[in-house]
Amino acid sequence: MKRVKVDNSIGEPLAHDVIQYGPKVKKILFERGHVVKKKDLNKLKNAGNYYVYVSEDDADLGVHEEKAATRIAKAAAGPNVTFKSPTKARVRLLAESPGLLKVNLDLLKKINLEEDFVLATKRNNTGVMEREEIASTKIAPLAIGKEELDKVKNLLEENKPVLKVIPPKIKKIGVIITGDEIYEGRIEDAFESTLTEKLETYKLTISKSTILPDNKKKIKNKIIEYKEDGIELILVTGGMAVDAGDVTPDAIRDTKAEVIPRGTPIFPGNMAMIAYLDNTPVLGLPACVLPDQVTSFDFILPRILAGEKLTKEDIAELGHGGLL
Secondary structure, three states: OEEEEHHHOOOOEEOOOEEEEEOOEEEEEEOOOOEOOHHHHHHHHHOOOOEEEEOOOHHHHOEEHHHHHHHHHHHHEOOOEEEOOOEOOEEEEEEOOOEEEEEOHHHHHHHHHOOOEEEEEOOOOEEEOOOOEEEEEEEOOOEEOHHHHHHHHHHHHHOOOOEEEEOOOOOOEEEEEEOHHHHOOOOOOOHHHHHHHHHHOOOOOOOEEEEEOOOHHHHHHHHHHHHHOOOOEEEEEOOOOOOOOOOHHHHHHHOOOEEEEEOOOOEOOOOOEEEEEOOEEEEEEOHHHOOOOOOHHHHHHHHHHOOOOOOHHHHHHOOOOOEO
């Protein structure tokens, strides 16, 4: 590989993709291997390429950036993770199923401390959809030595996985919608449709749904009934604030469920409640789940679905990044 003035590159194959950037523009102008022609010179210069790298023999490149990125992606992909063919020297890793993304943060840091290697992921414990991009990788130079590449690849393979997706383990979900105004028909319920949409992300549906008044005993009894009927996750909506008519938190406590936190360090959604009735999770959802696109529920749900039993420490850690 050699660096030459673009005027002297006619007849030579490009050793890399040439990308044109501009306001709202990012496109491949010429792909790697393109043989430069005289008519290409103005396009190259207009894109700021007065010098280019050319190669008459791929052997002088070492391991090309696209091949290197593909090998890193293959080594990085854990359970339920796949990857696409490289574009612009970058390989994108995708979730093969919906679920919870788990990232080995220590291993990820080690990879990114290696010179010339880049691996970026979505945040650990993020809920992801099927075929959603969850990570991307590339190398900084146009090519990398085989020894350097093998070092990183072996680091990934010996400590794998750096990332994986855990599909939902919970299938039967029950919803208890509370509120005198809904129970009496004064307003229409909006919670069921909202929760249906959120669960569709994970290819799940609501197994049971009921509307109850703000009556502590009725809410408590329905939670217990759902558990006895085999419901694996119970969502109780509304009545989570400190208004005089809000009884949902007390109803959850009255079931003798273990309350992990009353309140989460995430805004919006700080009034959510997480509890376990034996091993069945019971979530109290505040009204902000309706108007706000993302709330504490969106952070908690994928972890619950993956079968994690959340602790007070788990919830406390959500305060970092909890201001949405």
